[in-house]
Every structure is written in structure tokens, then in C-alpha cells.
Amino acid sequence: MATPTPTRHRKRGHDPESVLSIAVGVFNERGYDGTSMEDLARALGVTKSAIYYHVPGKEQLLARALDRALDGLFELMADERAASGTAIERLEWVVRQSVRILVDRLPYVTLLLRVRGNSGTEQAALERRREFDRFIGRLVTEAAAEGDIRPDVDPALVTRLLFGAVTSISEWYQPARGASADDLADALLKMAFGGLRV
Amino acid sequence: MATPTPTRHRKRGHDPESVLSIAVGVFNERGYDGTSMEDLARALGVTKSAIYYHVPGKEQLLARALDRALDGLFELMADERAASGTAIERLEWVVRQSVRILVDRLPYVTLLLRVRGNSGTEQAALERRREFDRFIGRLVTEAAAEGDIRPDVDPALVTRLLFGAVTSISEWYQPARGASADDLADALLKMAFGGLRV
Numbered sequence: 001m002a003t004p005t006p007t008r009h010r011k012r013g014h015d016p017e018s019v020l021s022i023a024v025g026v027f028n029e030r031g032y033d034g035t036s037m038e039d040l041a042r043a044l045g046v047t048k049s050a051i052y053y054h055v056p057g058k059e060q061l062l063a064r065a066l067d068r069a070l071d072g073l074f075e076l077m078a079d080e081r082a083a084s085g086t087a088i089e090r091l092e093w094v095v096r097q098s099v100r101i102l103v104d105r106l107p108y109v110t111l112l113l114r115v116r117g118n119s120g121t122e123q124a125a126l127e128r129r130r131e132f133d134r135f136i137g138r139l140v141t142e143a144a145a146e147g148d149i150r151p152d153v154d155p156a157l158v159t160r161l162l163f164g165a166v167t168s169i170s171e172w173y174q175p176a177r178g179a180s181a182d183d184l185a186d187a188l189l190k191m192a193f194g195g196l197r198v
Numbered sequence: 199m200a201t202p203t204p205t206r207h208r209k210r211g212h213d214p215e216s217v218l219s220i221a222v223g224v225f226n227e228r229g230y231d232g233t234s235m236e237d238l239a240r241a242l243g244v245t246k247s248a249i250y251y252h253v254p255g256k257e258q259l260l261a262r263a264l265d266r267a268l269d270g271l272f273e274l275m276a277d278e279r280a281a282s283g284t285a286i287e288r289l290e291w292v293v294r295q296s297v298r299i300l301v302d303r304l305p306y307v308t309l310l311l312r313v314r315g316n317s318g319t320e321q322a323a324l325e326r327r328r329e330f331d332r333f334i335g336r337l338v339t340e341a342a343a344e345g346d347i348r349p350d351v352d353p354a355l356v357t358r359l360l361f362g363a364v365t366s367i368s369e370w371y372q373p374a375r376g377a378s379a380d381d382l383a384d385a386l387l388k389m390a391f392g393g394l395r396v
Contacts, residue, residue: 031229088395149394157377157385158394160370161363168362179355187355195393196347196356197286 014044019054020068023061024107032062032111033118059121066115066125069108072101073132087142088149092193094139096185098166103173103181110170136163162192212242217252218266221259222305230260230309231316257319264313264323267306270299271330285340286347290391292337294383296364301371301379308368334361360390 014022026035026043037058041051055061076082076097082090102109112129115122140155140162149155165188173184212220224233224241235256239249253259274280274295280288300307310327313320338353338360347353363386371382 031231034229034232148396150388150392150396153385153388153394154377154381157382158389161366161382161386161389162394164366164369165359165363167369168359168366171362171365172358179352183352184355184359187351188359190348190351191356191359191393192389193393193395194348195389195391196351196360197391198346198348 014046014054016054019044020061020064021107023055024065024111027062027065028107028110028114032058032114059119062111062119063121063125065108066112066121069101069105069112070125070128070132072105073098074128076101077132077135086148087139087146088193091136091139091143092189094136095162095166095189095192096182098163099169099185099188100181102166102169103175103184106170106173106175109167113167113170133159133163165192212244212252214252217242218259218262219305221253222263222309225260225263226305226308226312230256230312257317260309260317261319261322263306264310264319267299267303267310268323268326268330270303271296272326274299275330275333284346285337285344286391289334289337289341290387292334293360293364293387293390294380296361297367297383297386298379300364300367301373301382304368304371304373307365311365311368331357331361363390 022043023040026039030039035058037051038048040055040058040061041048044051044054046054076094079097081093084090085093112125115125115129117123117126137156137159140149140159143149144151144155149158169184173179179187220241221238224237228237233256235249236246238253238256238259239246242249242252244252274292277295279291282288283291310323313323313327315321315324335354335357338347338357341347342349342353347356367382371377
């Protein structure tokens with residue numbers, strides 16, 4: 001809200017938020033492992049030595065970027081709407097909110113989805129991601145136990161496929177082209193919970 | 199069928215099939231751009247100069263690997279079962295067969311799904327992939343026009359989400375752990391066409 005314009009224009013010129021945002025763009029384009037501090041300096045328009053004025057290192061930026069995605073998912077889990085009502089209602093709410101987070105934090109979630117565990121930072125992020133996956137898995141199992149999900153599908157498989165559809169959005173979604181987070185969530189919920197067949 | 203065991207054991211030791219298979223494993227692990235001819239030689243257990251006896255270059259291996267995935271999808275499109283019956287029946291058949299191809303050719307499809315268009319070979323593969331995507335898009339639109347898909351979803355969005363769930367399989371499927379291609383396809387078709395809600 002109150003981002004101070006002067007800061008953005010001060011000598012050597014970037015606030016932490018714009019440094020993070022530009023860095024994530026470079027990570028997604030070149031791959032995190034393929035990005036050097038020199039690449040980051042170039043993208044920021046600063047000299048290679050000035051980059052250390054903005055950021056101690058690549059991995060610290062990665063950690064902040066992954067947290068940006070994961071904190072959103074963890075806020076979901078802590079929300080009371082994820083804890084009250086029938087399991088299937090909570091599941092649908094969580095799917096819708098996950099789509100919203102993905103759209104709102106697209107580059108951060110895209111980066112998260114590419115993490116393979118090549119460092120301590122990546123392993124910590126994967127562990128948090130697995131915690132979210134387990135949370136979803138429990139919701140699906142609970143909804144099945146409450147009799148609201150068809151009994152002839154394996155909850156674990158369904159969890160994977162459902163969130164496979166969610167995460168795929170990061171591969172093809174083009175914010176400029178129209179569909180809102182709600183349009184995406186509506187289409188996904190109708191397909192996955194109501195079924196495409198008339 | 200008649201793969202000659204002697205060839206596999208001849209001096210310097212690899213038939214073209216095993217070279218391709220080992221190379222694709224390395225590409226998927228290190229990324230294609232991050233793989234050097236030296237990495238390939240090491241994985242094959244041959245010297246850096248001997249690698250050229252097996253393969254003229256990296257890009258030729260990439261082209262063969264991507265064709266391995268794409269040829270499967272193109273055979274689907276040419277199959278008469280993709281051309282007769284109602285659109286929704288054809289669509290369901292194509293989804294099931296796509297899952298089968300993904301599972302049968304997992305490392306090749308995984309490689310294809312990571313292609314970003316960084317070379318002529320990658321661009322040609324993306325163009326073939328887009329042709330398959332358009333084929334699916336037409337099937338969904340046709341099924342909607344025939345009144346077999348609920349009218350309150352955008353066919354283009356549904357196509358993306360449905361195949362998002364299919365392609366996500368390459369991210370989490372572990373062949374050794376059990377579910378067969380048919381199990382996966384059953385769960386996906388039940389969820390996407392029948393709906394999860396009882």
C-alpha cells in the first residue's frame with residue numbers, strides 16, 4: 001500500500017520487493033541453478049558488485065520467494081473455513097483458494113512447483129509442500145468417509161489428479177488473456193466435483 | 199523382440215535403444231541444457247571421444263526422444279477409435295490412451311513436457327504438441343455441441359484442466375508403487391466425467 005516511490009528511485013534503485021520480483025522472473029526463465037549473481041545484477045540493471053548491496057545471495061532470494069508461495073497455502077490451512085463444515089465443503093473451499101493463490105502469486109508458485117530438493121532451502125520448501133499435500137489428502141479421505149465422495153475412487157489418486165489439474169494452471173495460464181481466478185476455480189470445481197458429462 | 203544380446207555386449211557396448219534410454223534419464227535429471235556430451239559419456243560408461251561413435255550429438259538424441267513421446271500421441275489421433283462414435287466417447291477413449299502412453303513412455307513424455315522451445319528441435323516438438331492439444335480441444339467442443347458436456351463450462355478451459363491432470367501424472371507417478379495406467383485412467387475419467395460428488 002504505502003510503498004515509498006522515493007525508495008524505488010533512490011540511487012542503485014530497488015526496494016526488496018522489486019528485487020525479489022525481478023529475481024523470481026529470472027529464476028523462472030533460466031532455472032534457479034542456471035542463474036548466476038551476474039544474471040541477477042544484469043536483470044536489476046546494477047553492477048555485479050552492487051548486487052550484494054541488494055541481496056546477500058541467491059539462496060536467500062530463493063527462500064523468500066518460496067515462502068511467498070508457501071505462506072499463502074499455510075494461511076489457507078489455518079483459516080477457520082478450512083476447519084468448519086462438511087469435509088467436501090472445506091475441500092471445495094480449499095481448492096478454490098489454492099487456485100486464487102496460484103493466480104495471485106503466479107511466479108512464486110511456478111518457482112515452487114519446479115523445486116526438486118537440490119539444497120537445504122529446497123528441501124525445507126518441499127517438506128512444507130508435502131505438509132499441504134497431506135492436509136488435502138486428509139480432507140479427501142474425510143469427505144469419502146462422510147459419504148460425499150464416490151466410493152469407487154482411491155482418495156490418494158484423486159488428491160493427486162485434482163491438485164495436478166490445479167498446479168497445471170501455472171504451466172498455461174496467461175493473466176492478460178482473461179480468465180480470472182474465479183473462472184478457473186469454477187471450471188475446475190464443476191469438472192472435478194460435478195463431472196463434465198451431462 | 200529380436201534385440202540381439204551380442205550387440206548389447208559388444209565392445210563399447212550400447213545399442214541405439216539403450217543409448218537413447220540412458221540419455222533421456224540424464225536429460226530428465228540434469229535438464230537438457232545442463233547436460234554435456236561428457237555427462238552422457240559418463241552415464242554410458244564410455245570415453246568422451248567414444249560417445250561420438252554412439253551419437254553425432256545431443257540434439258539428435260533429443261529429437262529422437264521427443265518423437266518417441268509424440269509419435270504415440272499421433273498414433274492415437276490416427277486411430278479409428280478416435281474418429282468413430284460420439285465425441286464424448288472418443289474424448290474419453292483418447293484421455294485413457296493418453297494416460298497409457300504417458301505411463302508406457304514416462305521418461306520420454308516427461309522430457310517432452312519440459313520442452314520450452316529453445317531450439318529448432320524443441321520448437322518442432324512444441325508445434326506437434328500443439329497439434330495434439332488442438333485435436334483434444336476440438337473433441338471437447340464437439341462433445342459440448344452434441345450436448346454431452348455441461349454447457350456452463352468453457353471448452354477451452356476444460357481442455358486445459360483435463361490435460362493438466364493427465365500431464366501432472368508425470369510429476370508424481372511411481373511405476374513401482376502400484377497403480378497401473380488403467381487405474382490412473384479410471385480414477386481420472388470418473389472424477390472428470392462423472393464428478394467426485396456422490
